[in-house]
Amino acid sequence: MATRIRSSSKRCAVVGGSGFLGRHLVEKLVEKGYSVSVFDIRQSYELPGVTFHQGDLCNKQDLLVALRDVSLVFHCASPAPSSDDQALFQRVNVEGTRTVIQACQEAGVQKLVLTSSASVVFEGTDIKNGEEDLPYAKKPIDYYTQTKIQQEKLVLQACNKEKGFLTVAIRPHGIFGPRDPQLVPILVDTARRGKMKFIIGDGSNLVDFTFVENVVHGHVLAAEYLKPDSPLCGKAYHITNDEPIRFWDFMSRVLVGLGYDAPRYHLPYSLVYGLALLLWLLTLLLRPLITIKPTFTPMRVALAGTHHYYSCARAKHDMGYKPLVSLHEAIAQTVASYPDLRRGA
Numbered sequence: 560m561a562t563r564i565r566s567s568s569k570r571c572a573v574v575g576g577s578g579f580l581g582r583h584l585v586e587k588l589v590e591k592g593y594s595v596s597v598f599d600i601r602q603s604y605e606l607p608g609v610t611f612h613q614g615d616l617c618n619k620q621d622l623l624v625a626l627r628d629v630s631l632v633f634h635c636a637s638p639a640p641s642s643d644d645q646a647l648f649q650r651v652n653v654e655g656t657r658t659v660i661q662a663c664q665e666a667g668v669q670k671l672v673l674t675s676s677a678s679v680v681f682e683g684t685d686i687k688n689g690e691e692d693l694p695y696a697k698k699p700i701d702y703y704t705q706t707k708i709q710q711e712k713l714v715l716q717a718c719n720k721e722k723g724f725l726t727v728a729i730r731p732h733g734i735f736g737p738r739d740p741q742l743v744p745i746l747v748d749t750a751r752r753g754k755m756k757f758i759i760g761d762g763s764n765l766v767d768f769t770f771v772e773n774v775v776h777g778h779v780l781a782a783e784y785l786k787p788d789s790p791l792c793g794k795a796y797h798i799t800n801d802e803p804i805r806f807w808d809f810m811s812r813v814l815v816g817l818g819y820d821a822p823r824y825h826l827p828y829s830l831v832y833g834l835a836l837l838l839w840l841l842t843l844l845l846r847p848l849i850t851i852k853p854t855f856t857p858m859r860v861a862l863a864g865t866h867h868y869y870s871c872a873r874a875k876h877d878m879g880y881k882p883l884v885s886l887h888e889a890i891a892q893t894v895a896s897y898p899d900l901r902r903g904a
């Protein structure tokens with residue numbers, strides 16, 4: 560009996576475990592002795608100690624199979640922000656998360672750790688050292704953020720100590736690291752097309768970029784500290800590198816590390832934002848005829864030209880969080896992990 564209890568408390572599921580963050584999390588959990596059930600719409604790798612269940616998280620019956628005998632669930636699945644598909648975000652992030660919660664409750668899961676996003680409070684204007692009690696964005700910058708807000712509310716409201724179902728949300732920001740399919744590849748693609756020459760605004764805006772290993776560490780700590788008598792129940796926690804950096808310095812360090820030139824020429828923020836807005840309206844109007852994917856979307860311009868960095872004092876206080884890898888080391892490891900993206904490769 561004792562063996563059974565111990566083994567089931569070391570059984571967990573990662574919904575979205577085939578994705579960038581999900582896979583890093585799965586690898587860490589296996590290293591820590593967990594047996595892991597991955598539930599994802601696709602299978603992207605194989606690993607001893609990991610069972611894969613392919614399915615859509617909107618389907619409760621599929622989920623229930625993956626959650627059998629599991630006491631802890633991490634939910635880090637989402638459509639990519641770049642898909643910009645309102646109906647898909649609503650279906651997966653909102654309706655799907657409702658289904659994940661119901662499936663967890665039916666399967667007798669005790670803890671649910673959600674990967675939310677620090678952007679749930681971002682409206683496209685400066686946030687400096689933002690704390691978790693900032694209000695949710697009234698005008699979220701895109702459909703992705705809008706549904707991440709709804710998702711976080713659903714998960715935190717589901718926390719119920721009496722019923723033995725505990726929830727917590729981790730809010731990372733600007734995750735990067737080896738195998739990231741978004742940040743560095745988009746940056747390099749933009750540089751290769753000769754479009755990384757300009758700095759939007761005066762270049763002094765500070766932003767959090769968070770190494771994936773630190774994000775994983777925050778998730779594992781949250782799962783371990785989430786107990787009926789802990790302050791984590793039903794709360795959100797920022798997890799960052801705790802080293803805000805000038806957005807354009809970060810971009811330049813990655814670009815130069817990979818052999819590209821750093822952006823040099825300044826453009827006024829309001830001009831670029833206005834142009835991006837016009838282009839976005841044009842793509843909406845032309846959508847029935849052609850699909851355009853502009854490099855400069857209003858969301859990207861806002862991310863590139865404003866301050867948005869967050870305090871992780873709450874995570875430090877409540878779960879002893881401290882980043883494990885410094886920004887300097889994280890950038891070096893990331894750059895070294897992309898030999899195929901180097902200039903001339």
Ligand SMILES: NC(=O)C1=CN([C@@H]2O[C@H](COP(=O)(O)OP(=O)(O)OC[C@H]3O[C@@H](n4cnc5c(N)ncnc54)[C@H](OP(=O)(O)O)[C@@H]3O)[C@@H](O)[C@H]2O)C=CC1
Nearest residue numbers: 575577578579580599600615616635636637674676733734
């Ligand atoms: N990357 C970042 O900078 C940040 C990410 N986050 C959050 O972190 C989480 C992980 O992000 P990241 O690892 O970058 O994203 P990925 O896209 O790499 O991973 C998400 C995974 O979920 C899968 N998925 C999507 N829809 C479904 C579905 N209906 N059913 C089952 N699986 C599905 C995806 O499959 P497929 O690829 O086929 O769609 C993918 O494998 C997300 O919740 C995201 O919102 C928060 C802050 C910053």
Ligand SMILES: CC(C)=CCC[C@@H](C)[C@H]1CC[C@H]2C3=C(CC[C@]12C)[C@@]1(C)CCC(=O)C[C@@H]1CC3
Nearest residue numbers: 733742745746749757766767854855859862863
């Ligand atoms: C901190 C945070 C939330 C980062 C998210 C990552 C992406 C939003 C960035 C990854 C590559 C970035 C990028 C731009 C904006 C932000 C990213 C998409 C630009 C479009 C900004 C304007 C340019 O000059 C080109 C940039 C290409 C790369």
